[in-house]
Amino acid sequence: MAAPLIDRALLEKLERLTIHWQKSLPGLVGGHNTSRFSGAGQEFLDHRNFHQGDDLRAINWRAFLRLDKLFLKMFQLEPRIPVRILLDVSKSMETGNPAKFDYARKLAAALCYVGLVRLDSICLQPFSDKLTDAFVAGGGRHRFQSAAVFLANQKIGGPTNFMGAAREFISKFPQRGLVIVISDFLDDTDCEKPLQYIADFGHELILTQVWADEDREPPWDGELDLEDAETGRHYELSFDNRARRQYTAAFDENAQHIRKIALRNSGRYVGLPTSVPVEDAIFGPIVRSGALE
Amino acid sequence: MNFLNLSIGELIGIGGAISAAVVALYLLDKSKHRHVVATLKFWTPADSRTEMKHRRKIQQPWSLLLQLLSLLCLLIALAGPVLGPSDAGRDHVLILDTSAWMGARTARATLNDESRAAALSYVKALPSRDRVMVVRADALATPVTAFETDRNIINDAIRRTQPGASALNLAQAFEFAQRAQAQSSHAGEIVFAGAARVSDEEASLASVPKNLRVLQSNGALENVGLRKIGLRRSPSAPDTWDIFVSVRNYGLKPRDVGLELQFGGAPAGSKAFSLKPNEEQQAVFTYRTKAAGYLEARLNSRDAFPLDDRAVVELPKEKPLRVVVYSNEPELLKPLLASPRGRFVDGFDARRG
Numbered sequence: 175m176a177a178p179l180i181d182r183a184l185l186e187k188l189e190r191l192t193i194h195w196q197k198s199l200p201g202l203v204g205g206h207n208t209s210r211f212s213g214a215g216q217e218f219l220d221h222r223n224f225h226q227g228d229d230l231r232a233i234n235w236r237a238f239l240r241l242d243k244l245f246l247k248m249f250q251l252e253p254r255i256p257v258r259i260l261l262d263v264s265k266s267m268e269t270g271n272p273a274k275f276d277y278a279r280k281l282a283a284a285l286c287y288v289g290l291v292r293l294d295s296i297c298l299q300p301f302s303d304k305l306t307d308a309f310v311a312g313g314g315r316h317r318f319q320s321a322a323v324f325l326a327n328q329k330i331g332g333p334t335n336f337m338g339a340a341r342e343f344i345s346k347f348p349q350r351g352l353v354i355v356i357s358d359f360l361d362d363t364d365c366e367k368p369l370q371y372i373a374d375f376g377h378e379l380i381l382t383q384v385w386a387d388e389d390r391e392p393p394w395d396g397e398l399d400l401e402d403a404e405t406g407r408h409y410e411l412s413f414d415n416r417a418r419r420q421y422t423a424a425f426d427e428n429a430q431h432i433r434k435i436a437l438r439n440s441g442r443y444v445g446l447p448t449s450v451p452v453e454d455a456i457f458g459p460i461v462r463s464g465a466l467e
Numbered sequence: 468m469n470f471l472n473l474s475i476g477e478l479i480g481i482g483g484a485i486s487a488a489v490v491a492l493y494l495l496d497k498s499k500h501r502h503v504v505a506t507l508k509f510w511t512p513a514d515s516r517t518e519m520k521h522r523r524k525i526q527q528p529w530s531l532l533l534q535l536l537s538l539l540c541l542l543i544a545l546a547g548p549v550l551g552p553s554d555a556g557r558d559h560v561l562i563l564d565t566s567a568w569m570g571a572r573t574a575r576a577t578l579n580d581e582s583r584a585a586a587l588s589y590v591k592a593l594p595s596r597d598r599v600m601v602v603r604a605d606a607l608a609t610p611v612t613a614f615e616t617d618r619n620i621i622n623d624a625i626r627r628t629q630p631g632a633s634a635l636n637l638a639q640a641f642e643f644a645q646r647a648q649a650q651s652s653h654a655g656e657i658v659f660a661g662a663a664r665v666s667d668e669e670a671s672l673a674s675v676p677k678n679l680r681v682l683q684s685n686g687a688l689e690n691v692g693l694r695k696i697g698l699r700r701s702p703s704a705p706d707t708w709d710i711f712v713s714v715r716n717y718g719l720k721p722r723d724v725g726l727e728l729q730f731g732g733a734p735a736g737s738k739a740f741s742l743k744p745n746e747e748q749q750a751v752f753t754y755r756t757k758a759a760g761y762l763e764a765r766l767n768s769r770d771a772f773p774l775d776d777r778a779v780v781e782l783p784k785e786k787p788l789r790v791v792v793y794s795n796e797p798e799l800l801k802p803l804l805a806s807p808r809g810r811f812v813d814g815f816d817a818r819r820g
Contacts, residue, residue, distance in 0.1 A: 266505035274505075360506040389505050399499040402507045409507050410499060424509040 179283040179322050184453050189315075191288045191456075193257055194467045195352045195378050196440055219248045255351045256295045258377075259285055260343070261325075262357030264302040264334035265404045270386020270448055277448040278356045278384050279325045284456055285354060286321045288466060290314060297347070298324060301339040302332035305346065333404040334361040340368030350376035354465070359383050359432050362405070369435050379441030380465045381432055386448050390425050392418060477592070482542050486535050493531055556596030557655030558614045560644035561586055561621075563628045564661020564684075565603045566635035571662075571688050571772035578662050578684045579630045585682035586625045586660040590618060597655060600647055601625060604640035604661075606633035614651065637665050641676055648678075656680045664717075689718035691740075691768045692775030694747055698762070698782070701753065706785055710735075710752040712764050716742035724768040728752055730782070731760040759784035 180188075224233060224244035234245045261282050267275040282298060289296040295312040298321060299305055309324040311317040334357070343353075353372055359365050359381070373379050387393075392413070400409045411417075429445050436443035442463045446455045460466050504510070563586060569579040590599060598614035601624040611624040641657065648654040660682040694713035701707035716722050721743050728736040736752040754762070759782055766776040790804050 269503060269505045358505055360508070362506060362508055386505075392502075392504075394500060394502060397499040399501045400507060400510060401501065401503045403503050403505055407507060409510055411510060421509050428509070 179280050179325060180287065180452070184284070185287055185318075187453070188284055188288050188456070189291050191461070191466045192292050193285065193289050193294060193352065194464055195255065196442075196464070217249060221245045222248060254293070254295060256297060256347070256349060257285075257289050257352045257354065258297040258299055258343075258347060260339070260353060260355045260357070261298060261300045261328070262302070262334065262355075263300045263306070263328055263330050264332055264357075265330055266334060266358055266360050267384075268330045269403050270388060272386075272448055274358055274384045274386055274389075274448055275328075275330055277446075277452065279328065280452045281382065281384070281446070281455065282356055283318075283322055283325050284452060285466075286311070286325075287315065287318050290318050290321070296321070299343070300328055301343075303335035303338050304332075305339055305342045335363075336361050336365040336368035337363070337371075340371045343372060344375050351378075352380065353377045354380040354382060356382045356384060358385055358389065359428070360389070362402075366431065366435055369432075370439070373435075373439035373441065379436050379439055380463075381436045381441065381443045382460075383429060383432055383443070383445045384448060385425075385445070390447065391422050478542065482539055485538050485542065489535060489538065490531070555653050556594060556598055556616065557653045558598045558600070558648060558651035559593070559655035560600045560602060560647055560657045561590070561625075562602045562604050562608070562640050562644055562657065562659045562661075563625065564635055564659070564663060565605045565628055565631045566661070566664065567605070567630055567632050567774060568635070568662055568664045568772060569630035569684075570774060571690065573685055573688065573771065577630070578688075579628065581684040582660045582662070582682070583625050583628060585684065586658075587622060589658060589660070589680075589682055590621055590625070601628075602640065602644060602647075603628055603631075604635060604637070604643075605631040606636050608636070608640040608643040610643075610647070614647075635661070635663065635665055637663065638674065641674060641679075645676055654678070658682060660684070688771035689720060689722070690770045690772045690775070691716045691718065691722050691724050691742060691766060692770075692772065693764060693766060693778050696764055696778050696780060698780060700785075704755070706757045707753055707755045708762075708782065710754060710762065711749060712752070713747055713749045714740050714742065714766065715747040716744060718770075719744050722768065724766050726750060727765050727767065728754070729763045729765070730754060730756060731758075735762065756782065757785045758782075 221234060221237070222245070224246045228246050232247050232249075234247050237243070237245045259282050261278060263275065267273065267278060286296050286298060290311060291314075293312065293314060296310070298309040298311075300308075309321060311321050355369070369379060369381070395413060395415075398411055398413050400411070401407070402409075433443040433445075435441075442465050444455075444459050444463045444465065446459060450458070456466065564582060565579075569577065569582060571578050573581065593599065595618075596616065598616050599612070599621050600614045601611040601621055603609050603611055611628075612620055615621050640659075644657045648657065656678045657676045658680045662684045663681070692715060694715040695711075696713070697711040699709050701709050710728065712726060712728070714724065714726060721741065723739065723741050726738045726740065727734065735754045738750040738752075740748050740750075742748060762780045762782050764778045764780075768776060770776070792800050792804065794800055
């Protein structure tokens with residue numbers, strides 16, 4: 175029997191966390207984050223003029239008696255919005271020791287558990303060059319076991335194609351929600367457009383970049399024959415400390431670029447090396463970023 | 468030009484092998500290491516310096532050339548070349564270790580066989596005009612040949628060398644070799660072939676010749692042996708023997724051995740030893756007998772050198788000693804001479820004759 179993705183001790187610690195989103199998103203009542211959208215909430219939000227067809231129960235009759243005008247009371251809504259976790263299962267996630275994919279799966283499982291505990295609607299959506307079969311769960315922690323099995327059964331394959339995956343995502347999930355992308359963002363093409371595309375459709379982005387230490391600072395020296403994990407393309411070069419510094423600078427620049435995409439769209443960015451344990455990553459950078467509270 | 472230590476063929480061969488190894492290591496260092504990476508997009512800017520299209524090409528030929536030249540110079544220095552005409556050969560003294568230890572067995576042969584093979588190889592490598600004196604050294608250094616150029620005589624003397632029965636006196640052997648070379652105007656090397664197993668005092672030998680070359684055989688063999696055996700009559704009982712046996716571990720590993728003592732084929736005592744490397748232990752036995760016979764001490768250890776695992780000592784029969792005293796007062800000396808070993812038989816008055 176395979177070891178569980180997350181041990182029981184960590185699950186217990188995760189129970190006190192909540193997935194937090196910043197945008198005001200419409201949705202059904204029952205969530206835990208406030209929204210600027212009014213609805214059937216408990217907290218008073220504002221008044222507005224009455225229009226034909228409005229709910230008569232929400233009219234402020236005291237104001238009508240004083241001012242002889244109909245005002246409608248608006249209440250703050252705490253909508254339940256869908257949380258979609260996009261998990262990168264492309265071949266580039268196979269590299270690193272430990273493999274980034276294992277790390278990403280654990281992270282996805284942890285976020286899924288946090289959402290399920292707070293009765294959020296969670297969708298685990300693996301992707302590479304396209305979306306594969308998703309797993310949708312909601313309604314409590316008892317659904318976590320199925321989610322964990324789904325994640326454990328995921329197989330790596332295919333190249334990363336953010337644009338293809340983003341297009342498919344938009345058409346598949348028209349309802350706006352929170353999108354947590356767990357990926358190494360090491361697509362050969364630029365991932366800015368597809369991420370912007372998702373954000374433009376009203377989704378809130380939490381970009382979680384996972385990298386192995388060798389992805390950021392390759393430990394090798396001398397003559398290297400590099401093979402792209404996704405395309406199989408080979409590249410031969412001479413690598414030394416100076417080249418390593420250039421490489422790391424390029425990697426950091428790319429990470430900054432992804433961070434800017436997230437911040438520009440009122441989202442959040444978290445960079446996680448796989449050398450940091452999942453528990454430390456959750457209660458450290460992820461909580462600090464505000465993705466979890 | 469000639470090379471004292473190597474023939475020109477050997478020199479070229481070794482130089483070529485070392486050069487090939489250096490070049491191979493250089494190229495191996497330059498060979499590519501294959502890695503699978505997540506993406507190649509960051510590698511291109513990192514490799515702005517150079518792309519190794521001709522990876523196998525030597526990049527710093529001058530550096531490599533200088534390294535090879537340095538190695539060649541080192542090799543030539545080790546070979547000890549002599550410039551100028553060298554018609555007069557040199558006189559070498561070849562000391563062959565013929566101590567008892569050379570009879571110890573190794574995995575393939577005896578130490579003596581290895582020593583002889585090394586000596587023959589050395590003689591074969593010498594220039595034909597060089598003269599060699601073969602000296603066999605155990606407790607006494609004995610020359611077998613004079614300074615000879617005839618390789619057949621030298622090789623024959625080497626092949627006839629057998630291990631002796633005594634320990635090696637290294638200092639005396641070196642002294643002899645130096646004296647022999649002192650009379651020569653073209654002194655060569657003093658070559659020692661053997662295991663050179665000597666005592667601690669010998670190991671701290673001060674006068675090691677400067678022109679010494681050692682063709683050492685494998686001396687680090689495991690061996691436990693009898694170091695010494697001593698006997699005395701017990702002061703308290705004339706028919707009792709005190710027997711002292713020392714056992715030493717000459718090896719590098721701890722050993723457990725048993726010592727058995729027999730007199731006339733009958734067991735006379737036994738003791739088990741646990742010996743650390745280079746440790747010596749002594750056992751004391753007492754044995755009561757009036758009869759003459761052979762006392763045998765035997766170690767039940769199987770090692771490379773079985774010759775020191777057994778020692779036999781002949782015990783004499785106890786006989787009364789007749790003492791004749793010429794004295795005016797023989798009765799006064801009677802208690803003194805009535806020792807366990809003596810028998811006062813008679814006394815004569817010197818004045819009465």
